Amino acid sequence: MQHRRMTAVTEFRELSPRVSDQLFLSPRMNFPGAARGAFAVELGRLLDRTYGIGQPKQLFDLLSAFALNFDCPWVAYGSRDQKGLKPVRGDPAVMLNYPDGWREHYLEMGYDKIDPTIKRGRRRIEAFRWSEVYNDESTTEDERRVLDEAAAFGLRSGVSVPLHGPDGSFAIMNFAQARDGEFPNRTITYLQLAALHFHLRVAEFANAAGIESTSNLSPREKECILWTAKGKSSWEIGKILGLSINTVNFHIKNVMRKMDANSRITAAIEVLKRGMIEL
Template sequence: MDLFSFIDCANRSKSLPALFELLVDCSCQQGFSQVAYGALNYNEPVRLPGHPMPAIAINFPWHWRKHYFDRKYHECDPVVRRTPMLSKPFMWDHLLKREQLNPNERLVMEESREAGLKHGVSVPLFGPLGRISVLSFASTFNDAEPAQNVHRLNVLAWQFHIAFAAIAQPAQPVKQSVGLSDRERDCLRWTAEGKTAWDIGLILNISENTVNFHVKKAMRKLGTTSRTVAVVKAIRFNLIDLPGRLDSTTRT
């Protein structure tokens, strides 16, 4: 399953287990078959069976999960500790190389690699009322290249997070009355394709500043300060077409 099929299927999913299976299927295509979703500072009533806090959904190897929770590694896991301090996806390799980890933190990272989680990417996820979650993708391959997959994994994480919230709290109506201008939709579509503001400016024959202006307006309308979340919400609310289905012609 590719990224855009995942977005389409996730928007129609009605259960957390099915949604998580979709997530795993899609992340596998990026070379990251191991996935963990956790709530860091709140108790989430909807979770897969047998998953103690802070895990909500996880398919990491069973022996590692038992080892991890038996020793309460989530209390010293550098991924868990650093997620609230970061706003963008981060790679586990960078934690080992660039961060000053204490012995317990380094032990968690080294043992996770020995358990088969060779490389990982974690995406901080922020919600209402100060809620903080994290979605981590890990690869069992020594030659995995997380840096090349960060953009797609980031979109995957946010789409899953938003879809999960819709399933967990179905009684809350979803606002779909947001109105985007044609130019705002154009800019978000190309942002979804991974284009920079400079790239989009060339495609649409407008300045980079104008692109940023339209994207920021769309972000405000969609109630987010993140471009990635704006794209995910716009797709979920059917305000823009799925990426990869853009017409060859664009507005001037």
């Protein structure tokens, strides 16, 4: 008797009605049957392809392509622990394709400290729409401003998927659209499944690596830590490089984390010792 080869695509075709029925987040808004089947097939293809991937960046590119099926050109993944965000673009801890203008503005304004999607994500298990956060009575005006300004940069509606782990670890995946409108519940289900799979695969990469690679500093990180080694304050470095104090501190904290240092001076000494910069 010949057995049919099962892939994630064929398995998900058979399981998708049952899986989506169990995981819908609120009363269902049904896609047409053909569209629903197509989305299930695309999710299955995503699952199949991720197992041939060797780098987190390639994995993120696959996820971003999958999100386009739901008109989501903007995707961001951020991993946090009890010490806060590990903010290195391209590092498995943070990957995103947000518009450059919004990314820079977000950092300069220090919005990672008041982002309402992060606050809500820490308290929630299930995915949620940004509109729910905006209309929540507990959301402050400063927090609403983050979403208003995101919309001004083209991220007009979105969904966040909280991803909780052991020891208080926390990650969040954001999917954003360039148009106003509510995400159908089945769309959220597919995005949530994709985000969870992505998160688990990233964890596998991290476990395989053993420890985070610290061999490279970005050009901006090198500039900031070089001026730190020369005795300049964050304010002075900002004036020299044309950056805000928040952005300078952001890059210096990255270097401190990569060097496993508890102060900027210790980080600068370690970078000099490794020959990564020269005075």
